[in-house]
Amino acid sequence: MDKVQDTIDILKMYNQEHIIKLIEKLDEDKKQALVEQISKIDFHQLKELYDNTKKEIEIKENKIEPLPYLDKKKLSEEQKEEFQRLGEAVLEKGEYAVVTMAGGQGTRLGHSGPKGTFKLDVYGKGKYLFEILAENLKEANQKYGKVIPWYIMTSKENNDETVEFMEKHNYFGYDKDSVRFFAQSELPLVDINGKLLVGKDMKIKEASDGNGGTYSSLRASGCLAEMKEKGIKWVFIGGVDNALLKMADTILLGMAIDKKVQIASKSIVKANPHERVGVFAKMNGHPKVIEYSEMPEKMAEEVDNDGELKYGEAHIMCNLYTIEAIEKISKETLIYHSAFKKNSYISEDGKEVIPQEENSYKFESFIFDAFELFDDIAILRGKREDDFAPVKNREGVDSPKTAKELYEKFWNRN
Ligand code: UTP
Numbered sequence: 295m296d297k298v299q300d301t302i303d304i305l306k307m308y309n310q311e312h313i314i315k316l317i318e319k320l321d322e323d324k325k326q327a328l329v330e331q332i333s334k335i336d337f338h339q340l341k342e343l344y345d346n347t348k349k350e351i352e353i354k355e356n357k358i359e360p361l362p363y364l365d366k367k368k369l370s371e372e373q374k375e376e377f378q379r380l381g382e383a384v385l386e387k388g389e390y391a392v393v394t395m396a397g398g399q400g401t402r403l404g405h406s407g408p409k410g411t412f413k414l415d416v417y418g419k420g421k422y423l424f425e426i427l428a429e430n431l432k433e434a435n436q437k438y439g440k441v442i443p444w445y446i447m448t449s450k451e452n453n454d455e456t457v458e459f460m461e462k463h464n465y466f467g468y469d470k471d472s473v474r475f476f477a478q479s480e481l482p483l484v485d486i487n488g489k490l491l492v493g494k495d496m497k498i499k500e501a502s503d504g505n506g507g508t509y510s511s512l513r514a515s516g517c518l519a520e521m522k523e524k525g526i527k528w529v530f531i532g533g534v535d536n537a538l539l540k541m542a543d544t545i546l547l548g549m550a551i552d553k554k555v556q557i558a559s560k561s562i563v564k565a566n567p568h569e570r571v572g573v574f575a576k577m578n579g580h581p582k583v584i585e586y587s588e589m590p591e592k593m594a595e596e597v598d599n600d601g602e603l604k605y606g607e608a609h610i611m612c613n614l615y616t617i618e619a620i621e622k623i624s625k626e627t628l629i630y631h632s633a634f635k636k637n638s639y640i641s642e643d644g645k646e647v648i649p650q651e652e653n654s655y656k657f658e659s660f661i662f663d664a665f666e667l668f669d670d671i672a673i674l675r676g677k678r679e680d681d682f683a684p685v686k687n688r689e690g691v692d693s694p695k696t697a698k699e700l701y702e703k704f705w706n707r708n
Contacts, residue, residue, distance in 0.1 A: 301329045308337045310490055312642055313498070324496050331497055335482055343481075343657045344488040347632045358584070358593070359576040360604045363561060363673035366545060377548030384547055385438035389527040392442055392541045393512065394427060395611070395661070396456060396534040397449035397478040397502040401635050402687045403535075403694075408452040410534045411459045412685065414694055416701050423685065424459070426537050426701075428466035434542035441472045442542065443524060445517050449502035453477045476515035478507040481630075483637055483654045491639035491654060494646060499639060504658025505533070505611075506628040513624035521617060529620050531661065533611035537683040537701045546614055546674050556619040557581075557665060558672040561607035562682050567595045571608040572662065574673055581671040583609045583662035585631075607673055609662055610682050623667060628659035680704060 298317070305313050313332070317325055369377070384390050400409040410424035421429075435441050448456045457475055460466075465473055480500040483491050491499040508531060512518045521529065528547060532539050543560065550558035561574060568591075572583040586594075589605065596604040615623075634652045641647050665671055676682075683700035686692040 297333065298325065298329055301332050304337060305332070308341060309488070310337075313490055313492070315642060316492060316496070320496060328497060335498065340482060340484065340657075341488070343630050343632065344484050344655065346630075347655055357578050358605075360598070361574045361576045361581060361607065361671070361673060363574070363607050363675050364549060365675040367675075367677065369545075374545060377545045377552060379548065380551040381544030381547035382438060384528055384551070385434065385440060385442070385542060385544065387525075388440040389525055390440075390442055390542065390547070391445065391521050391524070391526045391529050392431065393445045393447060393508060393517075393529060393531040394534050395447050395505045395508055395531065396424075397447050397452070397507070398505070398534070399449075399451075399501055399635070399656070400535075401637075403685060404688050408448070408456045408459070408534075409685070410446075410456065412694070414537055414685065414698055414701065416537075416698050417705075422463070422466075423534055423537065425463070425466045427534070427539065427541070428468045430539065430541055432468060438542075441469045443521070443526070444468065444473045445512070445521075446473065446475050447508055447511060448475055448477050450477050450480055451501065474517060474520070476511055476517050478502045478511040479514075481657045483635075483656055485639075485654050491637060493638075494640060496640070499637060501637075501656050502658075504630070504656075505661040506659025506663055508661055509620060509624040509626075509628075509664060512620060518617075518620060518624060521620075526617055529615050529617060531611075531613050531615065533684075535685045536611065536681075537685065537697045538681050538704055539612060540676075540681060543612075543674075543676075546612075549674055550614055550616075550672050553670075553672040555670050555672045556616045556622075556668055558614045558674065559665075560610060560612040560674050560676045560681060562610055562676055562678045564603055564606045564608050565678070567603060567606075569608065571610075573605045574607040574609060574671075575605055577666065579669070580666040581668060582666050583660075607675060610676075610684075611661065612676075612681065613661065619668070623664040626664070626667060628663045630657045630659050632657055 302314050396410045405412045413420040413422050481503045483499045493499045530541050570586045572585045575582050575584050598604050632655045635656050636649050636652050637654045638648045683697040684692040685697045
């Protein structure tokens with residue numbers, strides 16, 4: 295069988311003729327590598343994902359209800375102490391692990407490296423995002439007398455750079471043997487016409503398939519099995535880009551135990567009805583995060599009898615799971631969403647094009663789409679000034695400038 299010819303046939307079938315022209319121009323080694331890569335692409339799935347970008351997402355209002363939550367600042371002293379006691383016991387027994395999702399591309403920030411290697415200009419000297427996370431975990435380790443196993447999810451694209459960076463910085467004083475990296479899976483990027491993009495390395499451009507890939511990648515990498523072997527009972531999964539993320543919040547953990555749920559999440563109140571964040575709701579009787587782009591305007595503005603937004607609990611990537619929950623989710627296929635992003639590519643005349651505007655779709659599954667596999671979730675409302683300093687955009691809202699201010703304010707208070 296001629297693999298090159300088979301590949302050409304597939305490319306023709308899926309309207310990817312521009313790649314055929316490229317294959318013909320490549321030397322033998324590069325040609326083989328590209329053909330090998332293309333043979334692993336599921337074109338049927340890719341076409342489906344591209345076709346979905348043309349469809350409107352519909353949220354049927356009548357099936358959506360608000361989701362109850364507990365407000366941390368309104369808990370009674372007894373309740374707080376009880377939650378803390380329950381949570382601390384898990385940490386003291388070494389039954390707790392954390393996962394940092396660091397496989398994103400960070401396109402909005404525009405930093406030339408993995409996002410965790412971005413240095414936030416705090417307190418003169420500055421701190422890397424990975425350093426801030428390491429410090430948060432080290433504090434918990436000291437408090438509870440156990441080293442929390444730290445799993446860092448990278449992408450194929452940024453894995454080596456991430457590992458090198460952590461090595462170079464001596465894991466910011468974290469016990470190296472308790473840190474494990476695992477790379478998530480990828481999907482090809484396509485342009486607005488559904489055409490594959492080619493990168494500088496003369497390969498099809500692929501990118502990590504969204505933070506929802508965390509669950510299946512934990513399983514495929516063997517990390518889940520390792521956690522089970524270590525006797526881990528609770529797993530925290532958080533992002534790499536929140537300078538105020540609390541990865542070992544014993545109140546959140548204790549609340550989850552007390553409420554006998556398999557998943558728990560910390561929220562903060564939306565800054566205003568139109569803030570661009572996903573919010574918690576119940577959809578068809580199951581927990582769900584509704585993205586800002588999918589939320590009808592009227593619903594976003596609805597208030598309850600106390601004047602509070604009915605759908606005001608924002609999801610901040612601060613999620614906790616039992617190990618059984620991770621195991622269950624890791625066997626499921628989550629739906630894919632499309633994100634319209636800027637991605638450079640090689641044009642047909644062999645020149646690199648660096649777009650000024652969004653030019654391509656990245657297909658991503660979201661971590662929170664797993665919530666609907668459960669009947670219940672426990673939500674703890676935290677505080678924006680204590681829990682949320684995201685580093686998303688280069689400037690303006692959720693930028694290094696706002697994160698620096700929030701971080702310094704928090705540490706000056708505490
Ligand atoms: P975002 O969705 O904000 O994406 O990720 P991003 O890659 O950081 O930034 P943009 O959208 O390209 O500007 C939220 C969290 O999920 C992780 C990110 O690293 C971040 O911690 N993530 C995202 C992954 O681990 N993998 C992915 O494929 C996407």
